[in-house]
Amino acid sequence: MIYDYVDKVLSGEILASKKVILACERFKNDLENPDFPYFFDEERANKVIQFMGELPDPKTFKTYPIADFQEFIVGNLYGWYRKDEPNVRRFHKAMISVARKNGKSLLISGIALYEFLFGKNPAYSRQIFCTANAKDQAKIVFKMVEKRLSALKSRDEWVNSATKVYRHGEIVNLEDYSYIRPLSRDTGSVDGFEPYLGILDEYAASKTIEMMELLESGQGLLDNPLITIISTAGFDLNAPMHTVEYPYATKILKGEIEDDSYFAFIAEQDSIEEVEDESTWIKSNPLLSVESQEERIKGYLRKRKKEGQEKGTYNSVLVKNFNMWRQAEEDSYMDIETWNNAEIEPQDIDGKKVWFGVDVGRTSDLFAISWMVPFDGYWYADSFAFVGTKYGLDAKIKSDRLDYRRLETQGECEITTLESGVIDTERVYDWLNNFVAEHNLDVQAICFDPAQYGPLLTLIEKNHPEWEQIQIRQGTLTLSMPTKQFRDDVMERRVLHPHNEILSAAVNNAVTKTDNNGMRIDKNKYANKIDELDALLDCYAVCFTTDIDNFVTDDDILGGDFGF
Missing domain, CATH: 3.30.420.280 (Nucleotidyltransferase; domain 5)
Structure with missing residues (x-):
């Protein structure tokens, strides 16, 4: 499944941003390199992809196959392993950036649930944190995880008996003592802090690297940790996502920096002019590749674009709906x-x-x-x-x-x-x-x-x-x-x-x-x-x-x- 997406992007059958094309080229080049210190296990990748497709949507309680671009993301995170240590994954950090309404929360909540239920390294006491700059934002992904788990508990006897959701804001795996918690700057100290999976939601809103440093320092003694940055672009061009992570991920994709442990998927418009052409909207809104969602998404984007132009809030539309970093002020001296x-x-x-x-x-x-x-x-x-x-x-x-x-x-x-x-x-x-x-x-x-x-x-x-x-x-x-x-x-x-x-x-x-x-x-x-x-x-x-x-x-x- 993941190969099909890569082939379609590289052939132009699926229109994609320059950085997504680079991510696909990276995957193909790594796959074809006999001296590469990692190998791709399609079976393990498909196992996680299948699990994600069987998770109930919290709004409908129905299950849907995940989109092709989501398969590419999940397949990369769970398909690559070290040749010398086949149980240690290649990627320990991921930056996933798409426009709003493209299933970010569903995707990351599925990853959190998979690690919570089936993570193996470590086999016990896996700590999973849904983090953000503010407490309310940190709870968004956590609540999504909670809702999907509740839906899963109603359908699966083992999940129901093996997990418990506590009212104070914690989800616990009763069989192996793993847990999921929301975490923000005002949460306070966490005893024995070793975040096996750290999710940084809407990292564009973070003013400092404080939360990133907290997660990375806590993972120092773990063999198989993962940090996922999942965010739309923002207005604050001095935020650490834009000044640190975004340029670093870009250089990795361009081959200017070698970091085999960092995965990047950045779906964005490549220019403002492209926004006038609806056929290019899939670059920042990759969920448009799902045929059943195409008209609904395009209708929503047409409305947002028209309102933004009429109300003088077009900058906001470019940021939120087309995933482009822009200054907040209309009178900015120079565009980025x-x-x-x-x-x-x-x-x-x-x-x-x-x-x-x-x-x-x-x-x-x-x-x-x-x-x-x-x-x-x-x-x-x-x-x-x-x-x-x-x-x-x-x-x-x-x-x-x-x-x-x-x-x-x-x-x-x-x-x-x-x-x-x-x-x-x-x-x-x-x-x-x-x-x-x-x-x-x-x-x-x-x-x-x-x-x-x-x-x-x-x-x-x-x-x-x-x-x-x-x-x-x-x-x-x-x-x-x-x-x-x-x-x-x-x-x-x-x-x-x-x-x-x-x-x-x-x-x-x-x-x-x-x-x-x-x-x-x-x-x-x-x-x-x-x-x-x-x-x-x-x-x-x-x-x-x-x-x-x-x-x-x-x-x-x-x-x-x-x-x-």
């Missing part, structure tokens, strides 16, 4: 597709000319340095941040929705080491000085927002008087043109950037503000950070007038090809 399309691999900037932009912020908050380097036909933009911890690093990570500890290890920021928690301006200068020296950069200008810039200005004047420092007046009169041009240049890929989560978060957070003098950016909420983008626009206000298509360097002048 435009920014992501301008991403390239880190470039070698050694020996290049550079314009820096500086946004100081409060010493207890964030200090941003961004830079632009001209290459052949485009500007290369990147950033670095200094992070204050005056009110506690954990509190700042939570409020900013940026995991600065992880980002520091990735080289995107530096967390202050001062006991006071404030940012040390001398350390900022040392970093800048070392960065220029390390890359042998030719500094064209330091472009700065004058607010609180004085201490750094003095250090640069004393030690590098040759570095021109240019004050950028903060207002639409000065910044409107470069702000508009920067967005246009990103769209036309004349400004490119490497993967930088703090800078991307700033772009995602930025909204446009207009007055009689033009446009500039602002942040959409008080806590959201746009410092690195502010710094970037400060330097772009100077360097964007440079014609990089006819850019002449000192090397060109000194070389033999230059003449009058």
Whole structure:
């Protein structure tokens, strides 16, 4: 059954998103690789698929075969095993992302029930947790499991006698002491926490990686654990699902990262334009492959699309019904597709000319340095941040929705080491000085927002008087043109950037503000950070007038090809 779906997707008979096609290609390539350390057991996969098809629907108490894409998901999770340890599954983490009303809860509740009733490793005391950011959300999948189990108990004597549902919110297997519980941040501590199966429902709504870390740390001593992320896309582009899991899963599917233990199925529209073509809706709504459901689903989507366009809530429709990550605000400065399309691999900037932009912020908050380097036909933009911890690093990570500890290890920021928690301006200068020296950069200008810039200005004047420092007046009169041009240049890929989560978060957070003098950016909420983008626009206000298509360097002048 699973082979049939793969063949139809790869042949184009079933239209699918790019990432689903990549998932099918991955399956086929792994299957045909004789040196692959895992093997596929179709019989074991079909056993779970059959069980899922025999589970009663809690609304009708009828049983239905699961859809072809669901067979693909379940077949992957329960068909792959290690060659050296045939009872240990290959996949220990799964990300499943589809639009709403595509059977996510039914699918994941079926997985939870199978593990609860028939899990073998461990044979006893399997802990299954339905988790979410909030208690009410965590209970949604748990209630679905409870309803399906109750339906199953009414039909099966063994299930009825072997399981018990407690009113306090726990389902217990009386024969092997396994249990299912809802779990959220406000649940409190759990004794002997070893989550054999952890379900992260609607992970797009999670503001932190707290629940993920809790599950992963609790699974450390288990041989055969599984974490399943099941979620539609969201509006919060700084949420960990979008900044961590989604790009990681994408890189696995593209073959840029090798992680044989991570399964990803991401059904989404590949562009906004596709939404106008009903034949492409199956990309984000794979349940449309079920013939009996097609007209009902399409009718629902037509209604949602029409209402969204008429009421000004189209963004919400794109997110919830077509599984596309979008900014919540209609006045967002730049859409995420435009920014992501301008991403390239880190470039070698050694020996290049550079314009820096500086946004100081409060010493207890964030200090941003961004830079632009001209290459052949485009500007290369990147950033670095200094992070204050005056009110506690954990509190700042939570409020900013940026995991600065992880980002520091990735080289995107530096967390202050001062006991006071404030940012040390001398350390900022040392970093800048070392960065220029390390890359042998030719500094064209330091472009700065004058607010609180004085201490750094003095250090640069004393030690590098040759570095021109240019004050950028903060207002639409000065910044409107470069702000508009920067967005246009990103769209036309004349400004490119490497993967930088703090800078991307700033772009995602930025909204446009207009007055009689033009446009500039602002942040959409008080806590959201746009410092690195502010710094970037400060330097772009100077360097964007440079014609990089006819850019002449000192090397060109000194070389033999230059003449009058």
